[in-house]
Amino acid sequence: DIVMTQSPDSLAVSLGERATINCKSGQSLLYSSNNKDHLAWYQQKPGQPPKLLFYWASTRESGVPDRFSGSGSGADFTLTISSLQVEDVAIYYCQQYYSPPYTFGQGTRLEIK
Amino acid sequence: QVQLQQSGPGLVKPSQTLSLTCAISGDSVSANTVAWNWLRQSPSRGLEWLGRTYYRSKWFYDYAVSVKSRMTINPDTSKNQFSLQLNSVTPEDTAIYYCARVSPAFDVWGQGTVVTVSS
Numbered sequence: 482d483i484v485m486t487q488s489p490d491s492l493a494v495s496l497g498e499r500a501t502i503n504c505k506s507g508q509s510l511l512y513s514s515n516n517k518d519h520l521a522w523y524q525q526k527p528g529q530p531p532k533l534l535f536y537w538a539s540t541r542e543s544g545v546p547d548r549f550s551g552s553g554s555g556a557d558f559t560l561t562i563s564s565l566q567v568e569d570v571a572i573y574y575c576q577q578y579y580s581p582p583y584t585f586g587q588g589t590r591l592e593i594k
Numbered sequence: 595q596v597q598l599q600q601s602g603p604g605l606v607k608p609s610q611t612l613s614l615t616c617a618i619s620g621d622s623v624s625a626n627t628v629a630w631n632w633l634r635q636s637p638s639r640g641l642e643w644l645g646r647t648y649y650r651s652k653w654f655y656d657y658a659v660s661v662k663s664r665m666t667i668n669p670d671t672s673k674n675q676f677s678l679q680l681n682s683v684t685p686e687d688t689a690i691y692y693c694a695r696v697s698p699a700f701d702v703w704g705q706g707t708v709v710t711v712s713s
Contacts, residue, residue: 521699530692530703531641542701574641578699582658583631585641 483507483577487586493594500562502589504575509555510538512579519579522551522560524571525588531574535560567593596620598693598704606687606711612680616693616704623669623676624649629696632667632678635706636689646696647676683711 484507494500510519518538523531533542535551538558548563562569570593575586602614616630623630629648635641645657647667657665664681680687688711693704 519698523700530694530706531700532703533699533701536699536701576641576699578696581643581646581656583643585643587640 482582483510483579483584485575485577485584485586487573487575487589489589490587491590491592493592494562494565495594496567497564498594500565500569500591502560502573502575502591504553504558504560504586506556506558506577506579508579510577510579511555518554518558519577520553520558521576521578522558523574523576524569525574526571534573562591565591565593596695596702598695598702600691600693600704600707602707602709604708604710606683606709607713608684608711609682612678612683612687612691612709612711614678614691614693614707614709615675616677617673617675618695619674621695621702623674624671626650627697630667630669630676631694631696631700632665633692633694633700634689635692638686639689642689644678644680685711687711 486505488503520538522535525531539551550561552559572588572590574588597619599617606612629646631646632644647655666679669676690706692706694700695702
C-alpha cells in the first residue's frame, strides 16, 4: 500500500494569512502513461463528507475559491491557502489514486489563530 | 448534477451482516468512465477505502485486503444503485460509511451512514 504522510498534524493561522499543508507519498504518484500526478486534496468540515478540492495535484475542482492552490509532483505535494478565511476551518486530506488500495493522509486540522 | 443517496441500518449486531445501498441520480452505475466506491471513516482508522466496482464492457471489482474476505459490492442496473455487504462484523467495523464516485478522484460523495456494531 502507498503510505501518505501529511505535515503538520494541526495548524493555526491568522485570518488573512497563508496556510501551507504538506503531503508526502511513499512512492512517486506520477503515472508515465499520462504524465499526471494521481494526487487529490479534500476538505472536510464536521458532520460532512470530504469535499474534493484538487485532482491531478493542481487541477482545481469547479467552485473551489482561487485562494486555494495545489502544487508539487512525484512524491511531494503542497496545498496552500493564500489568505485564510473563517470558512476554511476544516480538516484537509491528501489522497493517492495511483493504484488501489486508494490511501489517504492522516489529515491536517486547520484552525484560526 | 450527480447525487448519491445512502440508505441502510445504523445499528448492526456482532457477527451479523452490514448492508448499505447507494442510489445514484444524474449518472449511471454502468457508465464506462467512472467507478463506484465504498469508504469508511473512524477515529482509529481514519479515511479507509474499502472497495469499488466499475463497468468496462463487463463488471470489475476491487476490494481492500482488510475486508476482501467479508465484503461484496453489487451493482444494480435496474435501480441504478450499488450496495455494500460486509459479513461477520465486529465492533472494529463501527464507522461512518460513505459511497463515492471516482472521476478521477472522489468527486461525489453520499451523505454518510453512521454504523455502530453493538449487541
